Amino acid sequence: MKKLLDRMIGSLVFKIALAIVIVETILLGLFGGYYVQYFGAEIDRRIAEQISTPGRLIQDEQLKISILSDADQMKLLLGDHLQQAMAIGFDGTIYHAIDPFIIGNSITVVPDFPVDQLRSDLTEPTLFTTDDQVGRSIVSITPLFSLNANQPFMFVYLKVSTKGLEESQRQMQSVLLVGSAMCILMTSALIFLFTQQTVLKRLITAAQFVNKIQLGKLSSRLTPMGRDEIGTLERGLNAMAESLERRTQQHQIAQDALRDSEERFRDFTLSSADWYWEMGANLKIAFASYKFYQLIEEINGSPQGQSFDRLGLTSEHPEGWHYLQRRLDAHMAFQNVEFSWVSRKGEKHYGRINGVPVFSLDGRFNGYRGTGSNITAQHRATEEQQALQRQLATSQKLEAVGQMAGGVAHEFNNCLAGILSFAEVARAKIDDRERVKEYLDHVISLGERATSVADQLLMFSRRRIDQPTNVRVQSIFSEMEKLLMTLLEHRIELQIWSDEPELFTRVDPTQLSACILNLAINARDAMPDGGTLQISSRSVDIPPLAQRDPDEDEDSYPNEIAGEFVVITVQDTGTGIPDDIIGNIFEPFFSTKEPGKGTGLGLSIVHSWVEEAHGFINVESVEGEGTTFSVYLPRSEAGSEAALRVDEIHDFPGNGERVLIVDDEQALRTTAHIILEDAGFRTATAKSTEEALEVLIQAEKDDPFDVILTDVVMSGRSGPQLVIEALRSNPRYGVVFMSGYPARSRKELDKLLGNYVFVKKPFRPSQLQKAIHDAIALRAERQRT
Incomplete structure (x- = not known):
């Protein structure tokens, strides 16, 4: 027993375990007291929080x-x-x-x-x-x-x-102390067992390994159990055994290595996807791997004894073979020489070769060795990537133009709103010469800031709020016929008809009219010597892709399109579109007209709007004979929706209701102020969100406002932000948004605020008055519910 005890005390395992137990005991002693005090303080804090809770809840009226x-x-x-x-x-x-x-x-x-x-x-x-x-x-x-x-x-x-609470605290402290002591004992036992198994056992195994080496068993090896010091010792012993074994078997190993190298090269040559070749000092092929031999034999017989330019390969660069020949003649390395070939199936493939010169010890040139690769997949992937990059560039260009168009159109619509409103007010005050002169001065000033491309830029920038309704196509044709006859002049014959008079599609009627107008103007310009313009409509049922007749033209309809569509066809007998530019006609600012006779935006606007309406457009053209544009729009059923025409809107006088007008445009504030004051409303104006909030706060005590009339987009904080803050302090305000270029769509404004009225710039006085009345009615409905 004494010997066993002495052996245990003197062992490395015991010393390590004892040292760890001592350190662990000290650490647990230091931190145990801290955690006992910590948990005591935590209990006091929770007691204080518990006793304070009823009073706080009563104070907050929750109890x-x-x-x-x-x-x-x-x-x-x-x-x-x-x-x-x-x-x-x-x-x-x-x-x-x-x-x-x-x-x-x-x-x-x-x-x-x-x-x-x-x-x-x-x-x-x-x-x-x-x-x-x-x-x-x-x-x-x-x-x-x-x-x-x-x-x-x-x-x-x-x-x-605190009597029972103090007792709980003492019990928890006791549990912590007892638990800490148990952790020390269990950890000590686990450390002792772990060290016994992982240290002493590995040292004994190492000693037995040394004995085997001494007996001449050089093939014996240790299995390293880790990357610690003992693992380093085990790997060192293995290295020693390997060195001894290598010294005794060096000659045999060299022979085996040479045989393995030859077999490995042969296996690589047969199984590799790449090609291997070798040529002599005469620059003729002396060796070719199986796949390279198979490739050349398929297109030009055996490659043996031939030079590269005689193998039936086509260089992908004009100077390709000349460059390769110059490098070969100068005995210089070459890389990435690309070529192509056509297989027996008629498919074009691409390859690439690399080579290095080979010299003997005395500097004599012995030829070349090199590799080759089939890069057909990479080449096709590069072509697809380039096509995608071109599409991305086009998309970025469209986005940039759209952003520019939105800003320009916003400015133009502000001008148009002022012009129309001042004109209406002037007509109402025709007997007051001074007032009429003042209004007309405003009209002239605003008119100088506007241009004729405002609506086109606004549509193209996609910042216009569409007002879709169920539109009868024949009605649009009837409304536009007179205008088109004026635009086309007498040299062009206009023919309009419909196969089905009762064709309906759900779109914005203004946008649809603009689409037909743009196509008609392009057709007119394509017939300088006169001709015939035919505008017609029909319906078509497009089946899903899986149900289409394979004999039909695959490009007639997009793959993802299916369902019933209304087809509006605009056909001319003009000069036609050349094949080399027909793919570019929908790009913005692309135009074949002389400078000053077109902006290049017409067809891009049409294409953009048709896609937004969930349709598509096809074009067919024969140079010298004419062009046909076919616009496909989803068909809808006849509905009861009908847009109220401006001429049908009557005056909606006020009865002293207070309206706050908020717009960063002075002309728009003045216009709305005059319209509403003359109609019997009481108004105040503000040029920013901050100023408007101050006005609302000041008026809340004495004479609060009934309606907030605000622009959507303003410098600084926007109209929706103003309305959110105003309704937060007083939810009874009626809200009217006005904009010619809102930053958000109609649906997004609905999600943001819900109950509001929207009036589009430019607006007539009666439209603005009706919007105020609608906002007051919505406010009353909101208060009732």
């Missing part, structure tokens, strides 16, 4: 104060150690208590009550401990305030004994 008279409820909240719960008035009268016999009495009847804590300047809950005949207790006093009062009118008094 009724009468709960203080319900002893059962209070014990559920604060536990069985609750001693007292009272609601005390500022004069010391007890209004609620768990002891019903003291209700209505003064606090003087309560023994040891801390009267000095009920102070008129107490504004926050207070918490303190007391020692009395019962023992140590925690007391919470929470002041209660009435609306706009500076001093409390009542106090919530709670008292809880």
